[in-house]
Amino acid sequence: xxxxxxxxxxxxxxxxxxxxxxxxxxxxxxxxxxxxxxxxxxxxxxxxxxxxxxxxxxxxxxxxxxxxxxxxxxxxxxxxxxxxxxxxxxxxxxxxxxxxxxxxxxxxxxxxxxxxxxxxxxxxxxxxxxxxxxxxxxxxxxxxxxxxxxxxxxxxxxxxxxxxxxxxxxxxxxxxxxxxxxxxxxxxxxxxxxxxxxxxxxxxxxxxxxxx
Amino acid sequence: xxxxxxxxxxxxxxxxxxxxxxxxxxxxxxxxxxxxxxxxxxxxxxxxxxxxxxxxxxxxxxxxxxxxxxxxxxxxxxxxxxxxxxxxxxxxxxxxxxxxxxxxxxxxxxxxxxxxxxxxxxxxxxxxxxxxxxxxxxxxxxxxxxxxxxxxxxxxxxxxxxxxxxxxxxxxxxxxxxxxxxxxxxxxxxxxxxxxxxxxxxxxxxxxxxxxxxxxxxxxxxxxxxxxxxxxxxxxxxxxxxxxxxxxxxxxxxxxxxxxxxxxxxxxxxxxxxxxxxxxxxxxxxxxxxxxxxxxxxxxxxxxxxxxxxxxxxxxxxxxxxxxxxxxxxxxxxxxxxxxxxxxxxxxxxxxxxxxxxxxxxxxxxxxxxxxxxxxxxxxxxxxxxxxxxxxxxxxxxxxxxxxxxxxxxxxxxxxxxxxxxxxxxxxxxxxxxxxxxxxxxxxxxxxxxxxxxxxxxxxxxxxxxxxxxxxxxxxxxxxxxxxxxxxxxxxxxxxxxxxxxxxxxxxxxxxxxxxxxxxxxxxxxxxxxxxxxxxxxxxxxxxxxxxxxxxxxxxxxxxxxxxxxxxxxxxxxxxxxxxxxxxxxxxxxxxxxxxxxxxxxxxxxxxxxxxxxxxxxxxxxxxxxxxxxxxxxxxxxxxxxxxxxxxxxxxxxxxxxxxxx
Ligand code: SF4
Ligand code: SF4
Numbered sequence: 020x021x022x023x024x025x026x027x028x029x030x031x032x033x034x035x036x037x038x039x040x041x042x043x044x045x046x047x048x049x050x051x052x053x054x055x056x057x058x059x060x061x062x063x064x065x066x067x068x069x070x071x072x073x074x075x076x077x078x079x080x081x082x083x084x085x086x087x088x089x090x091x092x093x094x095x096x097x098x099x100x101x102x103x104x105x106x107x108x109x110x111x112x113x114x115x116x117x118x119x120x121x122x123x124x125x126x127x128x129x130x131x132x133x134x135x136x137x138x139x140x141x142x143x144x145x146x147x148x149x150x151x152x153x154x155x156x157x158x159x160x161x162x163x164x165x166x167x168x169x170x171x172x173x174x175x176x177x178x179x180x181x182x183x184x185x186x187x188x189x190x191x192x193x194x195x196x197x198x199x200x201x202x203x204x205x206x207x208x209x210x211x212x213x214x215x216x217x218x219x220x221x222x223x224x225x226x227x228x229x230x231x
Numbered sequence: 232x233x234x235x236x237x238x239x240x241x242x243x244x245x246x247x248x249x250x251x252x253x254x255x256x257x258x259x260x261x262x263x264x265x266x267x268x269x270x271x272x273x274x275x276x277x278x279x280x281x282x283x284x285x286x287x288x289x290x291x292x293x294x295x296x297x298x299x300x301x302x303x304x305x306x307x308x309x310x311x312x313x314x315x316x317x318x319x320x321x322x323x324x325x326x327x328x329x330x331x332x333x334x335x336x337x338x339x340x341x342x343x344x345x346x347x348x349x350x351x352x353x354x355x356x357x358x359x360x361x362x363x364x365x366x367x368x369x370x371x372x373x374x375x376x377x378x379x380x381x382x383x384x385x386x387x388x389x390x391x392x393x394x395x396x397x398x399x400x401x402x403x404x405x406x407x408x409x410x411x412x413x414x415x416x417x418x419x420x421x422x423x424x425x426x427x428x429x430x431x432x433x434x435x436x437x438x439x440x441x442x443x444x445x446x447x448x449x450x451x452x453x454x455x456x457x458x459x460x461x462x463x464x465x466x467x468x469x470x471x472x473x474x475x476x477x478x479x480x481x482x483x484x485x486x487x488x489x490x491x492x493x494x495x496x497x498x499x500x501x502x503x504x505x506x507x508x509x510x511x512x513x514x515x516x517x518x519x520x521x522x523x524x525x526x527x528x529x530x531x532x533x534x535x536x537x538x539x540x541x542x543x544x545x546x547x548x549x550x551x552x553x554x555x556x557x558x559x560x561x562x563x564x565x566x567x568x569x570x571x572x573x574x575x576x577x578x579x580x581x582x583x584x585x586x587x588x589x590x591x592x593x594x595x596x597x598x599x600x601x602x603x604x605x606x607x608x609x610x611x612x613x614x615x616x617x618x619x620x621x622x623x624x625x626x627x628x629x630x631x632x633x634x635x636x637x638x639x640x641x642x643x644x645x646x647x648x649x650x651x652x653x654x655x656x657x658x659x660x661x662x663x664x665x666x667x668x669x670x671x672x673x674x675x676x677x678x679x680x681x682x683x684x685x686x687x688x689x690x691x692x693x694x695x696x697x698x699x700x701x702x703x704x705x706x707x708x709x710x711x712x713x714x715x716x717x718x719x720x721x722x723x724x725x726x727x728x729x730x731x732x733x734x735x736x737x738x739x740x741x742x743x744x745x746x747x748x749x750x751x752x753x754x755x756x757x758x759x760x761x762x763x764x765x766x767x768x769x770x771x772x773x774x775x776x777x778x779x780x781x782x783x784x785x786x787x788x789x790x791x792x793x794x795x796x797x798x799x800x801x802x803x804x805x806x807x808x809x810x811x812x813x814x815x816x817x818x819x820x821x822x823x824x825x826x827x828x829x830x831x832x833x834x835x836x837x838x839x840x841x842x843x844x845x846x847x848x849x850x851x852x853x854x855x856x857x858x859x860x861x862x863x864x865x866x867x868x869x870x871x872x873x874x875x876x877x878x879x880x881x882x883x884x885x886x887x888x889x890x891x892x893x
Contacts, residue, residue: 118385
């Protein structure tokens with residue numbers, strides 16, 4: 020008996036993912052199957068916002084910015100001190116706005132505030148907050164083609180292991196606080212990729228967890 | 232040229248010019264009209280924004296926070312609505328989300344009271360929001376634009392609230408300069424969020440849980456950001472002045488540079504204080520006097536205010552609070568000022584007395600300010616005063632007592648010694664000569680009196696005067712008698728916003744009001760003033776008889792406005808009454824005013840204009856043969872449909888919506 024094949028909905032424009040039972044295969048996107056291929060249009064522009072960059076003096080020193088007088092910027096930042104930040108906004112690659120300011124929310128010893136930048140978070144031991152163990156089944160993980168879970172994890176607990184084919188994501192058991200976000204967001208929930216306490220995704224658990 | 236706008240309309244313009252992109256709201260008196268105006272604009276395509284009819288203020292506040300993470304967001308609320316928002320607003324402040332609120336300040340009850348005081352604003356003072364108090368429509372509009380500038384500053388990144396006193400502020404129609412959008416765009420650049428949601432390049436988490444170690448550090452940082460707002464407000468105000476010619480700071484000092492006696496307060500009530508201060512300035516035996524009108528309440532500019540008091544050599548400061556601090560030693564403003572003085576001036580600062588007034592819509596009048604200056608003078612002389620708040624307008628517990636038996640023995644035992652040393656001085660309490668012309672309309676709710684008064688205001692402003700129209704608001708039902716007051720100020724060098732309550736013209740939209748025992752329509756009518764009555768059957772002689780005018784020097788005129796409107800097929804008599812007003816009161820000349828009406832009159836235009844002309848020509852003080860036998864009230868469908876919260880008949884749609892900018 021031939022297993023039913025299913026094509027995953029994904030934002031990846033070049034590759035598509037074919038699920039056959041517990042296995043997933045990656046292949047070049049094929050014209051008609053899967054979501055249609057298209058270049059971003061005008062109307063897509065408004066969907067995602069372009070974030071400005073907030074750079075420290077070290078970051079500016081390391082990577083000069085086109086269109087800005089870097090020595091002047093560095094001097095101005097040095098005058099302010101370690102709290103100095105450079106705000107750069109370049110929505111289309113060109114600097115349209117920049118400002119040097121003293122960020123009142125910088126706390127030198129810690130990296131956290133009310134807003135957390137997921138990918139810059141320093142992982143720390145919050146395993147004590149957790150009541151379930153989260154584990155990514157490397158057989159199912161799409162590796163560097165996906166990475167969605169790593170983006171959404173507020174603790175920066177998920178890291179990419181390896182490169183290309185055979186790469187996968189791994190959850191740092193110390194840094195994971197058990198918030199279920201990756202579990203909900205994993206593009207492969209259907210293929211049971213992230214295990215909770217060794218169990219695969221099941222709608223009953225989801226219903227219980229979210230009170231649905 | 233200035234456009235006639237109510238405070239709410241001015242706030243809506245503030246949001247529109249600031250290019251607010253998301254505006255969730257839940258309506259509440261007295262700030263509803265602001266939200267209504269914005270949703271109308273969005274519906275008509277005049278404003279590119281998303282409005283959300285939230286299911287509660289709690290949701291509306293949650294939505295501005297969610298939206299404010301990525302785009303410019305704003306909302307308006309009042310009273311309990313604000314209290315319901317406070318729970319979430321702390322997240323905006325903590326999360327560094329710069330969004331904007333317009334607050335029509337209103338009492339918070341219980342008992343239920345829909346009128347103005349600062350209770351709601353005071354209740355939010357610990358939520359970490361920047362609080363600015365505006366005194367009129369113009370300041371509101373300008374402060375909202377500046378508010379976004381301050382709130383979005385990278386060193387601040389906090390929500391802000393612009394406060395305006397309910398009704399006397401939010402519902403007062405006056406001339407407001409609407410800045411040109413291009414200029415505002417130059418002053419206020421587009422919003423770029425530091426941490427936008429939906430930016431996959433930089434994923435962020437808002438509102439994560441933090442343990443004590445980072446939490447306490449974060450809170451310290453949040454306070455630092457809020458105190459930065461003090462400096463940024465000053466800068467934003469200065470730049471605004473350079474671009475638009477109206478300057479704003481932390482506070483306004485009105486009166487003498489060297490002022491022994493100062494009265495401090497927040498917001499709109501300062502308009503009456505200004506009149507009183509100018510009256511007292513330079514009077515014999517009265518030292519320097521000044522009014523300290525505080526604009527920035529949170530973060531409190533303590534050092535700057537202390538310095539200003541020091542520079543002026545102030546000896547006594549009386550602080551008026553329009554709200555309470557339950558269980559506190561002094562009400563919020565007085566408390567902040569005493570702390571500021573204690574910290575920065577120590578023993579050398581002025582003595583501070585606290586007064587509570589203006590609660591639940593109580594009017595703070597010129598006489599009240601005279602009393603407060605009198606109190607300050609007594610304190611400056613070294614007389615004892617209460618270490619707890621005085622009550623401004625509670626007759627059983629007054630600031631000054633002439634005779635012991637004026638108050639209860641119990642109170643006398645408590646404060647007798649203080650009262651004995653506190654003299655009410657005539658030189659402070661001399662009557663203020665009226666400097667303005669004032670017109671009062673008595674009408675029945677639903678007759679469209681506000682519409683006509685607003686039109687008249689526009690015509691007067693076009694003529695180069697400053698005008699202000701304040702409708703009375705209450706829990707009136709349709710058909711109840713309401714008043715609409717218009718003030719005319721001919722001195723262009725200064726604005727006057729407070730009424731003397733001495734009428735040059737009193738207008739009755741309906742002759743049945745003559746018989747109302749509750750309305751003494753001649754009260755306050757000046758010598759030589761005019762009484763204009765819409766009647767189709769009463770003669771001038773009969774009206775004089777009913778009112779018992781006798782030989783009193785009062786002109787009585789009649790106009791058959793109802794008959795005129797009926798002839799033209801108009802549903803309201805207000806246009807005919809507007810014409811009649813011009814006949815009675817000629818300081819706003821009819822000819823040029825007609826030009827204004829031609830452009831702005833509500834639909835149906837031709838008929839309305841004709842009604843204005845006929846109203847003008849058919850008004851007379853002579854005896855005219857009347858055909859009708861009895862008085863009756865026109866009951867049209869509109870009249871039946873009218874609800875107190877319906878503003879459609881108040882605004883001049885053309886004046887509001889068809890204003891061509893640029
Ligand atoms: S459960 Fe939460 S903390 Fe743990 S890895 Fe997933 S997203 Fe990160
Ligand atoms: S665990 Fe799921 S979301 Fe994360 S990279 Fe693998 S497939 Fe993508």
